[in-house]
Amino acid sequence: MNRVTLTDDLSLSRLVYGMWRIGDDPDTSPAHVQAKIESCLAQGITTMDQADIYGGYTAEAVLGRALRTAPDLRDRIEIVTKCGIVAPMGKYSDVACKHYDTSAAHLRASVEASLRDMGTDRIDLLLIHRPDPLMDADDTGAALDALITSGKVRAVGVSNFRPWDVDLLQASMQAPLVTNQIEISLAAPGALTNGDLAFHQRRRDPVMAWSPLGGGRLMTDQGLLGQALDQMADAFGVDRQAVAVAFLLRHPAMILPVLGTNSLARIARIADAGQVDLSRVQWFQLYQAALGQEVP
DSSP states (O other): OOEEEEETTEEEESSEEEOTTGGGSSOOOHHHHHHHHHHHHHTTOOEEEOOTTHHHHTHHHHHHHHHHHSGGGGGGOEEEEEEOEEOSSGGGTTOSSOEEOOOHHHHHHHHHHHHHHHTOSOEEEEEEOSOOTTOOHHHHHHHHHHHHHHTSEEEEEEESOOHHHHHHHHTTOSSOEEEEEEEOBTTBOGGGTSSHHHHHHHHTOOEEEEOTTGGGHHHHOOSHHHHHHHHHHHHHTSOHHHHHHHHHHTSTTOEEEEEOOSOHHHHTTGGGGGGOOOOHHHHHHHHHHHHTSOOO
16 A cells, blocks of 8 residues: 655655544444454555544544554554534534634644543544634644644644635634645545645645545436446446545545445555556546536
């Protein structure tokens, strides 16, 4: 499994296991969660993607119980987590409405809660989950720098930020924002041409892609895109998932797809994307099927 360097002392696996729905699995036992992680590790997938809000603010604790049961796992993985969304559920069930909070006090409290829930002494990569219209960039930036200095966070980035949001926060920080996790897939190809990927390519930032299978839509599509995926899958001897992920891996922006599933069988096939070496023409065949028309 190829790796992507973010800082001098931090790299991530090119494919990332997403734990968005890990709390939705009927079996959230430490042994079952460990089995998922071990399946990833067997393929060279060492990076686990979390967020405080996942599972109604419970998913980090599900991971934490597994890490406490098998503490040797912690040094074999990188933990990515996110904060900044406050929604009326779980520990925030008394708030009046969903909102964003990137204040220094909230970031510090969120990191402490994540460390406690996951039973770890450090977060490898902390992302601000959504752009906050009320973000005080100086306050937020100083807080992120301080979290890195403290050793509780090794590196920081953002999620769902547009280029101007990244520029605003980066201007108030000493440490670099090392990635942006955004939606990119054959079902949502806008970032390929709207300037988001181009911006990060210019900065030489790897980009993390959430929902690389379009929330599962690519696995069930019966139209032209589904037909194109099936044709490529047959040609390479893999399934649709591998082709859809390979489409992202082929892009020069160094995209890290984040794949989330609770199925051990599907987890075991995540790395199949590495068997798919799309030519430029094959890539454009998929892209045109996604667009529903020939490129201009």
